[in-house]
Amino acid sequence: MHELGIAQNILQIVQQSVAKELEADVREIRLRVGRLSGIVPDSLEFCFSAIVNETGMQRARLRIEQVPIISRCKECSHRFQMDDWGFSCPECKSVSLELISGRELEVVEIELADGSDEAV
Amino acid sequence: MSVITIERKVLEKNEQIAQRNRELFEQRGILVLNFVSSPGAGKTSILEKTFQELRGAMKIAVIEGDVQTDLDAQRVARYGVSVVQIVTLGGCHLEAKLVADALGSLQLDGLDLLFIENVGNLVCPANYDLGEALKVVVLSTTEGEDKPLKYPAMFLNSSVLIINKTDLIPYAHCDLNALKRNALQINPALRVFEVSCFTGTGITEWCDWLRKKDLSGL
Numbered sequence: 494m495h496e497l498g499i500a501q502n503i504l505q506i507v508q509q510s511v512a513k514e515l516e517a518d519v520r521e522i523r524l525r526v527g528r529l530s531g532i533v534p535d536s537l538e539f540c541f542s543a544i545v546n547e548t549g550m551q552r553a554r555l556r557i558e559q560v561p562i563i564s565r566c567k568e569c570s571h572r573f574q575m576d577d578w579g580f581s582c583p584e585c586k587s588v589s590l591e592l593i594s595g596r597e598l599e600v601v602e603i604e605l606a607d608g609s610d611e612a613v
Numbered sequence: 614m615s616v617i618t619i620e621r622k623v624l625e626k627n628e629q630i631a632q633r634n635r636e637l638f639e640q641r642g643i644l645v646l647n648f649v650s651s652p653g654a655g656k657t658s659i660l661e662k663t664f665q666e667l668r669g670a671m672k673i674a675v676i677e678g679d680v681q682t683d684l685d686a687q688r689v690a691r692y693g694v695s696v697v698q699i700v701t702l703g704g705c706h707l708e709a710k711l712v713a714d715a716l717g718s719l720q721l722d723g724l725d726l727l728f729i730e731n732v733g734n735l736v737c738p739a740n741y742d743l744g745e746a747l748k749v750v751v752l753s754t755t756e757g758e759d760k761p762l763k764y765p766a767m768f769l770n771s772s773v774l775i776i777n778k779t780d781l782i783p784y785a786h787c788d789l790n791a792l793k794r795n796a797l798q799i800n801p802a803l804r805v806f807e808v809s810c811f812t813g814t815g816i817t818e819w820c821d822w823l824r825k826k827d828l829s830g831l
Contacts, residue, residue, distance in 0.1 A: 495705050495737045502623045510619050520614070524623075529766050531740045580798050588801040598740075600619045607615055 500540040516549035521604040527560040527597035562595035630709035634744025647745035652733030655777040658810035664692035666820040671725040678707040706737035735764040747772035758792035772831040780809040
């Protein structure tokens with residue numbers, strides 16, 4: 494529901510990471526988005542496309558890697574992916590779990606076109 | 614093509630400000646609770662009952678967050694607590710910067726408790742740290758016992774669950790045990806209180822817990 498603000502944060506982070514004169518070369522912004530982050534990828538892409546033209550990065554696109562919810566059982570150390578919200582260990586049924594992944598919301602890397610790419 | 618490695622959290626700015634808020638609260642010994650729920654679950658009513666119960670015993674302030682109006686600030690101001698209203702003008706959650714700015718309007722000296730009443734919304738506020746000690750999620754019996762399963766992130770990120778409107782259980786056909794089971798399935802560490810702001814049931818137990826300011830086990 495707040496993907497517009499998130500898209501603005503992403504563009505700010507990219508602008509802080511590349512020189513102004515290179516902004517036009519940004520082609521891809523790679524994100525890691527956990528399934529517990531509350532972010533809907535389609536909605537984020539829509540919001541991003543709505544505001545990216547106001548920056549110097551008109552040719553930039555998002556590439557979103559969705560990160561599954563993975564937990565480790567504190568009782569039997571079993572690691573497992575959760576597809577629904579049965580928050581218990583499928584091996585020993587313990588509810589004492591440690592969340593390994595799923596909360597991510599990160600800008601991982603940026604791909605830039607080089608001058609030579611433009612010639613092709 | 615060339616690749617630049619970034620590895621930065623999208624919400625890092627919010628988290629940095631939240632951390633500064635948290636340090637300020639800890640230095641001053643203020644217990645800060647971030648109240649979250651759907652609209653109409655009874656956050657403000659619980660605060661009103663809490664102020665009545667703790668009047669004279671603890672010094673309390675409130676930050677009210679709403680999309681529009683200062684109606685909630687007007688309600689709680691009647692109890693003599695220090696209050697500041699944040700109007701988000703459409704924003705679906707409070708952010709740490711809004712809280713940091715609001716602190717300038719509050720009298721923090723000698724404060725025991727600060728309640729931050731978030732925008733009514735079971736989705737977005739789950740993901741924004743404000744610098745609070747913990748989140749308190751309020752769920753009313755009229756909302757249905759399935760809500761923890763439908764909005765798991767909020768229940769996972771909260772430490773306390775207040776089930777409100779217990780007086781309406783017979784009329785709402787709410788299965789209280791199923792509600793608690795669903796919430797504890799998402800987060801077995803939740804500390805659960807059952808209250809009715811209408812009859813006052815459970816308010817004393819909740820306020821006794823606040824008086825102790827004891828977060829151990831949460």
